[in-house]
Amino acid sequence: MTKFTDALHEIIDTDLYPIHNLNSQLRQELIRSVHSELAKTGCARISNFIRGQVVQEMAREASELHNLAFWPTEDQNPYASPPEPSFPVDHPRNHFTLRTNGFIGADLLNQDSHLTRMYELDVLTHFVWDALQTEKPLYRYADPIARNPYSVMEPGQTFPWHFDGNEFSISILVQKAEKGGIFQYVPNIRSPGEENYDRVKAVLEGDTSHLFSLDLEPGDLQIFKGRYSMHRVTKVEGSNNRYIGIPSYTHDPYRMNRPHHSLTYYGRSTRLHEERELIQVDGLTD
Ligand SMILES: O=C(O)CCC(=O)C(=O)O
Ligand SMILES: [Fe+2]
Helix, strand or coil, X not given: CCHHHHHHHHXXXXXXXXXXXXCCHHHHHHHXXXXXXXXXXXXXXXXXXXXXXXXXXXXXXXXXHHHHCECCCCCECCCCCCCCCCCXXXXXXXXXXXXXXXXXXXXXXXXXXXXXXXXXXXXXHHXXXXXXXXXXXXXXXXXXXXXXXXXXXXXXXXXXXXXXXXXXXXXXXXXCCCEECCEEEECCCCECCXXXXXXXXXXXXXXXXXXXXXXXXXXXXXXXXXXCCEEEECCEECCCCEEEECCEXXXXXXXXXXXXXXXXXXXXXXXXXXXXXXXXXXXXXX
């Protein structure tokens, strides 16, 4: 077996989910069910996607690297963009709160990280593209820090309402909170060229009429359109930290987070972030 095949079968439960076998009926059924969940709610869960032993090793990696996480010090808006004085003070662009979760950048993961090995499987990218059924092709995120990070939440911490800079992510919960730490989202609230600020404002002010909650279990794979759906994670309670891996994808294989976004999420940005700042994506704020 090649190294590639090893990582695929070692990490992903290909007995349950033969994502590498394009002709298998199981794969076709899986694609159909993910697609219909995505159409209904903008989010899909594939239970027990990652093998149990690997999930435990990922949780160990995240806890060993916990102290490398960057903890934000400044309030942030849902777009991870700077304050916008030309908009009213009660506009979503000027809605700033403190996000208290931390991120361990993808470039800080162990050399033999399962999260990275899995992310680098072309067969997985192909599967995610088939599942999302987007017209444009899908690429792993070029951003060296944000492409495949762990989010870390300690008891008492929250991740407030926001949109992601990249279009899609597949989240893998590796350690669950004892209580709380629930992912909540309002699907398809904005679309390329349409910010829908009125609805964003209503959600920020407490409108829960289109709110969905997803109580992930360790090893589940969550496929999600985070650039278009507003989302948050409720406060982690109890004594466990919550750890989740977030492999991310874009339509543009060159683009990265804007420097401001990278600084507020990871505490640093690179020359490449600066160089690529002016790339126009879809007219949306981030
Ligand atoms: O922790 C989660 O479930 C979601 C993380 C998230 O929204 C993000 O990293 O942008
Ligand atoms: Fe997000």
